[in-house]
Amino acid sequence: MTGIVTLTAAGAIDATYRVGTLRRGAFARADSYAREVSGKGVNVSAALAAGGADTAAVVVLGTDDVRFARAGLTAPLLRIVEVPGATRVNTSIIDAGGATTKVNAPTPPLSPEAWDATISALGVELAARTSPWLVISGSLPELAGTGALVDLAAVRAIAREHGARVAVDTSGAALDALLADPVGIDLLTPNAEELSATVGRPLDTLGDVVTAAREIVSRGVTTVLASLGADGLIAVTADHEVFARAEAPSVANTAGAGDAALAGFLLGLTREPAAGVDPLAVAAASAAEWGAHAVAHASTIVEGPPLGIRAVIETTPDLSHALTDEGQA
Known part of the structure; x- marks a missing residue:
């Protein structure tokens, strides 16, 4: 089976509080609290492992939290790059109605030495796999002392060196930087809001999403997988789209x-x-099923495959269909 290596350059500890009612400015006592090593690449690797894939998660974590990370459920997947201090904490507060309020801590800068160590760890993991995928996930830190984000040129170079296909799930300045030179990106996974920001206009229908995705494909990306939240998702290539x-x-x-x-x-x-x-329909259906499976989990780390969940697939979707959700996931 193809190996999949994920990169989380800004690892995190996810703290999840469950409360009855959340009111701005008011005291609330949590009904429950959970804490786990996270970051988007770690979450991806955890789901991949639950699906039986060969995966490893290269993740940057603060030394203060490494012992905790090595005792968690995802410990066998983690390839930790240690940096001084504590790992940032991302907080989710979920009320009795199921609404999630999420506050992510700022991403601390990364030293050149830590970035070099991260690239080296990626090379080791990619070299251990045949025809691998490399998944670049989450926010990117600044390179300390430069005021600029870490340069992904070295990541893309090491992917090419090991014949790895590249998937990217990021946003903001990191996404803008990648889209300035997207040739060689095999898969890009924006949500509707991120896709809208990228093309600079609102996306009100499924057809608007497909048109926007094709603009990205025309820049050199092979496939765009656009998440539409409760509306589902759509996979778009140069000449084909599948809704699920x-x-x-x-x-x-x-x-x-x-x-x-x-x-x-x-x-x-x-x-x-x-x-x-x-094959695009198979992949889109699988994506929809795993996404639905994830929202039923209390934590951001899923366990086990999505048994009993079946996606509805449309290989010729109604492009006039109006979107009802903001598309965030």
Whole structure:
């Protein structure tokens, strides 16, 4: 099976509080509290492992939290690059109605030495796998002393060196920098809001999303997988689009659904499709099922495959269909 290596250059500790009611400016006592090593690449690798894939998560963590990380459920997947101090904490507060309020800590800068160590760890993991995927996930830190984000040129170079296909799930300045030179990116996974910001206009219908995705494809990206939140998702290539949607058995925590959907898409792509079956449809269905599976989990780390969840697939979707959700995942 194809190996998949994820990069989380800004690792995190996820803290999740469950409260009955959340009111601005008021005191609330949590009904429960959970803490786990996270970051988008770690979440992706956890879902991949739950689906039976060979995966490793290269993640930058503060030394203060390494002992905690090595005792967690994801410990076997982690390839930790240690930096001084504590890891940033991202906080989710989920009320009794299922609404999630999320506050992410700022991303601390990374020293040149730590960035070099991160690149080296990626090289080791990619070299250990045949025809691997490299998934670049989450926010990117600044390179200390430069005022600029770490340069992904070295990451893309090491991917080419090891024949790795590249998937990217990031936003903001990091996404803008990648889209300035996107040739060689095999898969890009924005949500509707990020895609809208990239093309500079609102996306009101499925057709608007497809048109925007094709603009990105025309720049050199092979496939765009656009998450539309409760509306589902759509995979778009230069000449083909597939829409997929799956019902979640319940909604416990929406954080991490996009990470699970990306993992599901890669799991679908790495399967050998039956004769006559569209591989893009298989991957899109798998993405929708894993995303629905994730929102039923209390934590951002999913356990086990999405049993009993089946996606509805449309290989000729109605492009006039109006979007009802903001598309965030």
